Each structure stands twice: as C-alpha cells, then as structure tokens.
Amino acid sequence: MTIINIQHLTKDYGNNKGIFDVSLKIEKGEVFGFLGPNGAGKTTTIRHLLGFIKPQSGKATILNLDCWNQPKEIQKHLGYLPAEIAFPENMTGTQLILHAAKMRGLGDMTKANQLIEMFDLDPSTQIKRMSKGMKQKVGIVCAFMHDPQILILDEPTTGLDPLMQSMFVKLIHQEKNKGKSILMSSHLFEEIEGTCDSIAMIKQGKIISVMNSQDFKHFSKNTFIIMFKKRSDFESILKENFVIKKNDMETLQVTVEIEDKQINELIRSLSKREVTMFREMKNSLEDHFMSFYKGENQEHV
Numbered sequence: 001m002t003i004i005n006i007q008h009l010t011k012d013y014g015n016n017k018g019i020f021d022v023s024l025k026i027e028k029g030e031v032f033g034f035l036g037p038n039g040a041g042k043t044t045t046i047r048h049l050l051g052f053i054k055p056q057s058g059k060a061t062i063l064n065l066d067c068w069n070q071p072k073e074i075q076k077h078l079g080y081l082p083a084e085i086a087f088p089e090n091m092t093g094t095q096l097i098l099h100a101a102k103m104r105g106l107g108d109m110t111k112a113n114q115l116i117e118m119f120d121l122d123p124s125t126q127i128k129r130m131s132k133g134m135k136q137k138v139g140i141v142c143a144f145m146h147d148p149q150i151l152i153l154d155e156p157t158t159g160l161d162p163l164m165q166s167m168f169v170k171l172i173h174q175e176k177n178k179g180k181s182i183l184m185s186s187h188l189f190e191e192i193e194g195t196c197d198s199i200a201m202i203k204q205g206k207i208i209s210v211m212n213s214q215d216f217k218h219f220s221k222n223t224f225i226i227m228f229k230k231r232s233d234f235e236s237i238l239k240e241n242f243v244i245k246k247n248d249m250e251t252l253q254v255t256v257e258i259e260d261k262q263i264n265e266l267i268r269s270l271s272k273r274e275v276t277m278f279r280e281m282k283n284s285l286e287d288h289f290m291s292f293y294k295g296e297n298q299e300h301v
C-alpha cells in the first residue's frame with residue numbers, strides 16, 4: 001500500500017534552483033532515505049509534503065490525500081521533524097512539549113516520557129539555554145510522541161552526538177517494526193545504511209538514483225581480484241565454490257565475489273596456492289555514496 005506518493009513534482013525557483021519532475025513512492029512499513037548534497041532539493045520536496053509549498057506542477061499525496069489541499073487531515077497521521085527548528089525561546093522544553101501535545105489533542109504522555117528518557121533529555125531547561133542537540137531531542141519528542149503512522153524527518157540527527165545518533169537508529173528500528181512509514185533525509189551514510197529499505201538520491205533538484213534493499217545487497221558483497229603464479233592454481237580455483245565474476249587466462253587473474261561468511265574459506269583456499277596479487281575491489285555502498293556526492297555517478301532513473 002502506497003503511503004506517500006510524489007508524482008512529477010516541480011518547483012522552479014529560477015537559475016536551475018528548486019526541484020524538477022521529482023517522483024517517489026513510499027510504501028507502508030518502508031523506511032525511505034532521501035539523500036543529496038547541500039541545496040539539492042530535499043527540504044523543498046519535504047515542504048511540499050507538509051503542504052507548505054504549492055506545487056508548480058505535479059502532485060504530492062499522503063494516504064491518498066492531497067498535500068496542498070488537505071494538509072489538516074494529513075497532519076493527524078503525521079509526525080514531522082523540520083531541518084531547522086524554530087522554537088519559541090521563552091518556554092521550557094516541558095512547556096513546549098505539553099503545548100504541542102495539547103494542539104494535537106494528545107492526553108497520554110507515556111510515549112513522550114519514554115522518548116525523554118531514551119534520549120536522556122532534561123526538558124525543564126529553557127529553550128534559549130538549550131544546546132543544538134537538546135533542541136533536536138525536543139523536536140524528536142514532538143515528532144514521535146503521538147505515535148503517528150507516518151514520519152517525515154528532515155536531517156533528524158543534526159546536532160546529536162554519536163551515542164544519541166545510535167539511539168535514534170534504534171528508535172527508527174522500533175517504529176519500523178510497528179509498520180510505520182518513514183521518510184528521512186540525511187547526509188550520514190551509517191544512519192541511512194543502518195535503517196533504510198530504499199534510498200533516493202537527489203542532485204540539482206532531480207532524482208538521479210533510486211535503490212532498494214536488493215541493490216544494497218549487491219553493494220555489501222566483497223569482491224577481490226586475485227592473480228596466481230601458476231596456471232594450475234588459476235585453473236583449480238575456478239572449480240571451487242566461489243562466484244567468479246571474471247577470469248583471464250593470459251594474466252592468470254580472477255575476480256571473485258564472496259559473502260562475508262566465505263572469507264575464511266577463501267583465505268584457506270588461497271593459502272594452498274601461490275598468489276602474486278590480492279586486491280579488494282571497492283564497490284561498497286559508502287563508495288557509491290561518495291562518488292555520488294563527488295559527481296561521478298549520474299545514473300538517471
């Protein structure tokens with residue numbers, strides 16, 4: 001069941017700024033990572049989903065409700081964490097959380113209290129005295145406390161220290177296990193790799209790559225180039241239980257793809273042979289990420 005549906009969404013701010021023909025679908029129970037360099041169009045896309053921006057063309061719907069025309073109905077099912085949180089400075093965290101709960105008609109603060117404990121937040125502090133990370137924690141409490149079916153999180157771990165970032169990853173897993181649908185923008189590779197079922201990459205306002213968990217698996221394979229001294233060793237390795245991606249009789253080189261659990265098997269097998277070169281081929285998801293940020297990957301979808 002599609003929960004968030006963005007179809008051909010365009011907002012042209014001029015000078016090639018904005019978003020252009022963006023289409024994405026997020027299914028029930030899916031954690032969807034939205035990645036892109038600074039100024040790529042992540043927040044602009046997300047603000048359309050919140051009904052803050054009217055599409056120039058195209059459409060965004062959540063639960064089949066139109067994001068521009070029916071934002072109030074959508075709000076009931078949604079938790080939103082903005083990239084830049086503008087809180088009223090003169091309140092304490094507790095006052096703000098209670099105010100946000102009242103606006104939603106939320107009486108049960110059990111989940112809010114669980115989140116406060118989980119993120120080790122002292123909400124009694126005045127917001128103007130809070131660090132960036134503390135404010136972010138207040139934002140997380142407000143986004144999750146009403147147990148919404150859908151979560152839209154714009155760079156959710158900004159300002160959080162590594163311990164709190166890992167706590168956040170834990171929270172995402174808990175929510176996913178409850179069948180929540182989550183759209184999350186991020187720059188952090190570990191956060192995305194550890195949580196997301198699918199990833200879309202946006203650059204200069206256009207979606208340039210969409211990957212699902214099957215594609216991630218491809219990236220998690222280990223690929224090695226191995227060169228042998230003797231032809232007999234080269235020939236015999238081809239008969240073993242490894243996936244041989246390439247072999248070259250002239251140079252006596254093989255390219256082997258293995259799962260993590262086969263590493264010992266490969267080492268044992270190679271120790272019986274004379275190896276003249278052993279090199280890992282970089283094809284990890286992180287490498288793919290970095291090449292995308294540097295502009296080396298431009299596979300259009």
Ligand SMILES: Nc1ncnc2c1ncn2[C@@H]1O[C@H](COP(=O)(O)OP(=O)(O)OP(=O)(O)O)[C@@H](O)[C@H]1O
Nearest residue numbers: 013017018036037038039040041042043044045083
């Ligand atoms: N109201 C506006 N008027 C003109 N240009 C805008 C407006 N809002 C955003 N932009 C431009 O549109 C582009 C996309 O901005 P957006 O905030 O969506 O990027 P982002 O991917 O969220 O970036 P970051 O990772 O830096 O938060 C940027 O070039 C930005 O300057």
